[in-house]
Amino acid sequence: MEQPLKQRLIGAIILVSLAIIFVPMLIGQKPVKSDIVSIEIPEPPEHLNPRIFALPEQKAKTFAEVSISKKGGVSTIKTTIPGPPKAKAVEAITAWVVQVGSFSDQKNADALSAKLKKAGFTNFIEDSSGKQGETYRVRVGPELNKEKADEMKMALQKEQKLSNAIVVEYP
Numbered sequence: 001m002e003q004p005l006k007q008r009l010i011g012a013i014i015l016v017s018l019a020i021i022f023v024p025m026l027i028g029q030k031p032v033k034s035d036i037v038s039i040e041i042p043e044p045p046e047h048l049n050p051r052i053f054a055l056p057e058q059k060a061k062t063f064a065e066v067s068i069s070k071k072g073g074v075s076t077i078k079t080t081i082p083g084p085p086k087a088k089a090v091e092a093i094t095a096w097v098v099q100v101g102s103f104s105d106q107k108n109a110d111a112l113s114a115k116l117k118k119a120g121f122t123n124f125i126e127d128s129s130g131k132q133g134e135t136y137r138v139r140v141g142p143e144l145n146k147e148k149a150d151e152m153k154m155a156l157q158k159e160q161k162l163s164n165a166i167v168v169e170y171p
Contacts (some may be wrong), residue, residue: 066078095169100138100156
């Protein structure tokens, strides 16, 4: 078939399909009015007491006494401001890490860290600045139990040949 004939057939098909879709919408019947629905709300039960009571464990505290008069308006007679709540001591969680190296060059610390990660040890680099400049500490851990940190130190000394590893409290 020739190209113009194909285009005319496709155009005719599109026009017919649009007519099939939109003509019923234009000619359709008016919507039917729906029935009005009424809802009857029942009366509240008579045996319930509508008053609200304070919970037994709650204590009513009066922070201010107020007097209201037509001449003077609103005025406070007695005010009490409670003190701050007592702070409870919170025990800090102590963790332990194994410090395997301390470097002044970050490239050396990154190299050791990558070597330890490849060997399967969880580690991180902690940087600090002091009088001598930046220091990068490579640490393995942390562990909540000091005995486990000591075991990790022994494994690092044996497997990775890190004889200068020390166990330190963290943070």
